[in-house]
Amino acid sequence: MDFELSEDEVALADGMRRLCAGRFPLDRIRAAEGERVVIDPSGWSELADAGVFSLRLAEDAGGLGLGTAAAAVVFEELGRALVPGPILASHLAAGLVEGAADGKVMVGAVHKPRAHGAAPVVIEHLGSLGALVVVGDDALALLDPAALDAVAVDRSLDPLTPLWRVDHLPAGDAVGGPDDAARWRRDASVLGGALLVGLAAATVDLAVAYAKERRQFGKPIGSFQAVKHLCADMLVRSEVARAAVHAAAVTIDQPDVGDALRAAAGAGLLAVEAAMANGKTCIQVHGGMGFTWEVPAHLYLMRARVLADELEGSDTLAELVAERY
Amino acid sequence: MDLRYSESEESFRSGLREWLAEVLAKLPPKPSHLDWPGRRAYDTTWQRMLFDAGYAGIDWPVEGGGRGASPVEQLIYLEELERAHAPYVGVNFVGLLHAGPTVIVEGTPEQRARFLPPILRGDEVWCQGFSEPGAGSDLASLRTRAERDGDEYVVTGQKIWTSHAEVADFCELLVRTGPEDSRHRGITWLILPMDRPGIDFRPLRTIAGSTEFGELFLDGVRVPVANRLGDENDGWRVTMTTLSFERGTAFVGEVLQSMELLRGLRAIAQSTGAWDEASVRRRVGHLGAELDALWALARRNVSQAARTGVPGIGGSVYKLALSELRQRIADLGMDLAGSAGLVFGDIPGARNGPVGNLEIVSTWVHSFSRTIAAGTSQIQRNIIAERILGLPKG
CATH class of the missing domain: 2.40.110.10 (Butyryl-CoA Dehydrogenase, subunit A, domain 2)
Structure with missing residues (x-):
């Protein structure tokens, strides 16, 4: 038993962190705020070349043949760097949708609406998508995004996640049954959780850096316990969620060590909470500056809210854990 | 990251499990918690049994007379003792976990020879x-x-x-x-x-x-x-060396014990009908997810200690999160108990669930000590902020 990151996993994380720092620095990502397309095809193919989408696909299918633990480590870095785009859906669609694995096609996903016509369906990144997966309770279906009667949303909560609205979502062509749908949801919890943990960890760094630098009453605000304890709680949330996400990922790879469904649901639940709470706290630690557009604190919170929507709801995840406890 | 145990770790586990199954049946009945001489006799008898079987001082180095088990074996030891409902370290706590380890590092040869063996055998408290x-x-x-x-x-x-x-x-x-x-x-x-x-x-x-x-x-x-x-x-430096013995295993038993408590509370909710309420199920699920996460964090801390040989600072994160979680689990017990929670004791004639009323109430009251003892939650937050995050001292 060794639950630290292996040398290979550390190398994977370092590699992805370097790629993000070089290709997706925050100022370049932010240049696309409010645009209909937030990541260009060359950026997407660099992610594909790094194996972001094909990482878990078997080698004979053109993938890297790595496990979910390796993917979690990579996704954490993508979350930390705030890299935009339908990363999670495209990764989960590898092997299921032609062109997803090698980055030729951007794949999005949307939950199948539960009550027909109850609420408009909101689709992320539709303008960039080559395929759209509809995730239902018992099936996965595939839609052609170009054929949808979609209206672009003027303004999205996360300026780096453009949205479209459709009133009616066609059934689409079946591409997976109940097991595929269950696996999609489970893996979305873990790898979406990894993206969220990356966001949660990034906000700790951001808040702590500001608390060290900002001075009031003649000293850094980070020397006041009221601020210190906010930062400490942020670290606790991100480290606890991180352990949960890593354990869930390893349990998917090593099924004998536990209940992967329970671990995945719990990991998603805690990761959503950590990223949301840390995003809010990060704004608070920044004071008035945290409420300005210029300071990026809000981007982490809004992205967390987007990712929370890609997972099942927190109530559903909590009930899943309770059922299997 | 690998959560599978090696062959030698599994064999350590199965040997310990067999021994526990055999020996726990021979334990005398547990004394009342008010009976101090009885508690000493019970705890030291258990310590003697551990000693005779070679499990005393599991975390002590061999040169101090201990077993010198690896951090992962120490984790397995705590896990198996908890699963088997073996007695806690009790009155031997300070000797085994504090004074003994300090004497091993700082004591003269005469002090080590005089004080260590009686602690391991359960002769001195x-x-x-x-x-x-x-x-x-x-x-x-x-x-x-x-x-x-x-x-x-x-x-x-x-x-x-x-x-x-x-x-x-x-x-x-x-x-x-x-x-x-x-x-x-x-x-x-x-x-x-x-x-x-x-x-x-x-x-x-x-x-x-x-x-x-x-x-x-x-x-x-x-x-x-x-x-x-x-x-x-x-003496301050001497005191600090005690801490160097810890291998990320402090409070590990408590997370496993809390899991069992939560499963017991879940069973109570199912038998009373409270389980029909979504809010109760969600609370159980949330607390369960947090316990699973802390069990993962414990294994991470132990793995880190196994590699570096020193306790990770992650212990503060774990201790803070666990003690506050423990209070929320205890709160759930009291909410499920309803008016029975007003009674500090078992209720004759009440349906006997897996967790009795006395345990629910007593766990709740005791839970308030968790965020105070061994470093208050406020001190833990200062440690995390200053020593991990590098924020300036106030």
């Missing part, structure tokens, strides 16, 4: 005299005075939160030997024999109504200089 009424979180401000008189120290002062003093043979005692304001530079570590004249102990009553610790009054108590561990005024 230790208590702790660190905190004082005016020195709690700020331990370095302690004032209990020791004056040198020939080959003895004469000790006068007051200690508090001393557990097991009624039945202890020795006390690990921190005293002020330097000037009054010398703080951590003027502290000395002494081994106080509890049968010396001038020692008075007054138990404190806890909010649970029990007497688990008390106040120790020292009035001109004479302690041989030979009982000093390390140099005079070097």
Whole structure:
């Protein structure tokens, strides 16, 4: 038993962190705020070349043949760097949708609406998508995004996640049954959780850096316990969620060590909470500056809210854990 | 990241599991928690059984007479003892987890030969005299005075939160030997024999109504200089070496025990119909997810300790999260108990669930000590902020 990151996993994380720092620095990502397309095809193919989408696909299918633990480590870095785009859906669609694995096609996903016509369906990144997966309770279906009667949303909560609205979502062509749908949801919890943990960890760094630098009453605000304890709680949330996400990922790879469904649901639940709470706290630690557009604190919170929507709801995840406890 | 146990780890586990199954049946009945001599006899009998089977001092190095188990084996040990409902370390806590490890590192050969074997065999019991009424979180401000008189120290002062003093043979005692304001530079570590004249102990009553610790009054108590561990005024450093023994396994049993408690509460909710309420199911699920995460964090801390040989700072994150989680699990128990929660005891005739009413109420009341003992949650947050995040001291 060794639950630290292996040398290979550390190398994977370092590699992805370097790629993000070089290709997706925050100022370049932010240049696309409010645009209909937030990541260009060359950026997407660099992610594909790094194996972001094909990482878990078997080698004979053109993938890297790595496990979910390796993917979690990579996704954490993508979350930390705030890299935009339908990363999670495209990764989960590898092997299921032609062109997803090698980055030729951007794949999005949307939950199948539960009550027909109850609420408009909101689709992320539709303008960039080559395929759209509809995730239902018992099936996965595939839609052609170009054929949808979609209206672009003027303004999205996360300026780096453009949205479209459709009133009616066609059934689409079946591409997976109940097991595929269950696996999609489970893996979305873990790898979406990894993206969220990356966001949660990034906000700790951001808040702590500001608390060290900002001075009031003649000293850094980070020397006041009221601020210190906010930062400490942020670290606790991100480290606890991180352990949960890593354990869930390893349990998917090593099924004998536990209940992967329970671990995945719990990991998603805690990761959503950590990223949301840390995003809010990060704004608070920044004071008035945290409420300005210029300071990026809000981007982490809004992205967390987007990712929370890609997972099942927190109530559903909590009930899943309770059922299997 | 690998959560599978190696062949040798699995074989350590199965050997321990077999031994536990065989030996636990032979334990005498558990004494009342008010019966201190009975508790000492019970806990030391258990310690002797561990010793005879080669499991005593699982975390002590071999040169100190311990088993020298790897951090992962220590984790397995705690896991198996918890699963088998084996007795807790009880009155042997200070000897096995504090004083013994300190004597191993800092003691002279004579001190090691005199004090270590009786701790491992369960022959001698230790208590702790660190905190004082005016020195709690700020331990370095302690004032209990020791004056040198020939080959003895004469000790006068007051200690508090001393557990097991009624039945202890020795006390690990921190005293002020330097000037009054010398703080951590003027502290000395002494081994106080509890049968010396001038020692008075007054138990404190806890909010649970029990007497688990008390106040120790020292009035001109004479302690041989030979009982000093390390140099005079070097006691702070000596104390810190104790911490170097910890391998990320502190409070590990507690997370497993909390999982069992939560499963018990879930069963109660199912039998009373509370489970039909989504809010109850979601609470159980949320608490369960947090416990699973902390069990993962415990394994991460142990893995880190196994590699580096020193305890990770992650222990503070784990301790803070677990103690606050423990209170929320206890809250769920009280909510499920309803009016029965007003009764501090079992209720005759009540349906016997896996967790009795006394356990629910007692767990709730005791849960308030978790965020205070062994470093308050506020101190833990300071440690995390200053030592992990590098925020400036206030």
